[in-house]
Amino acid sequence: MPFMHGSKAKAYLNGRDVSPYLRSIGASSELDTASVDVMGGTYKQSVTGLLGANVNMQGYIDGASGASDEIFGPAGAFQSTNYAYLIYAPQGNVEGSFGYGYAAWPGGYEMTTDVGDAGSFTWSATSDVGLERGRLVHAYEAEGAGGTNPSVSTGFDDGAASTLGGSAYLSVGASAASLAVTLSSSTATNGTYTTFATFTTTSAAYTQQRLVIAPTTINQFVRCVWTGTGTFAVLFHRN
């Protein structure tokens, strides 16, 4: 995929496309290190610890029903007792493209209204699962019937099989009716696919699920299969 302009980025927070309210998204990750310098050495030495990830968004305040203030502020993600589930697609809502998944705790919501500027906000969150990089096996778009992505006879080629499991995110938008989504994998693009992840069937709008996929064999080719209808995105991450 070529370079793309930052304005193409998309973010789906708890099932809602929040991109229309944002002017920037900052995603960072860090790896703890601890010094283990000892006498007689020449260079500083460290050992690595835990991984962490943060996300920071800046956007414009919209107080309408279901708009930015309700999504990001105290009425929405900010004071939720549940994770804020986020799918971040730096190069846009493109099927097969890469993205990141977060199960995060909101840590800050700050509004700024200045006489010389548009009312704006910043929102930040810290992920409990690091930065889970994966593939958008279903872009955030509406489906009027069951189907398969990328198609009934092919799969997304991840290059190799893996055995360490992974995770998967389902972001459901404005509507859903008996939406049941599974992920399956095969050793060949047009081969036999075995299901390795099944999301809970849902008819609830603006919801999100994250599946932890226990260590198991996930073959090279992966695809997304669904029944029912709805607007949704699916991100799959391999460990």
Place this chain on the structure above:
Amino acid sequence: VAKTDSKQYRVTGLGLDYPSIKDGKRRIRVTGDVVDDIPPNDISWLLQQEAIAEVDGSEPVTEDSEGGDAPEAGDG
């Protein structure tokens, strides 16, 4: 004419989606279904990954087939 393997297999994983050796059309099968038209080349790795298990011909009805676990539905 496609050849069929006389052996039957029960879907033991979360589900299966494969091109039937009977007519080349794709089949979707769920846990517990019994199938006999899986591509032969896939059987070994499916067994290895415990996605299917061989059905013992001498015991076609097993304890976990509550209420009569009919073999697969029509091939549609």
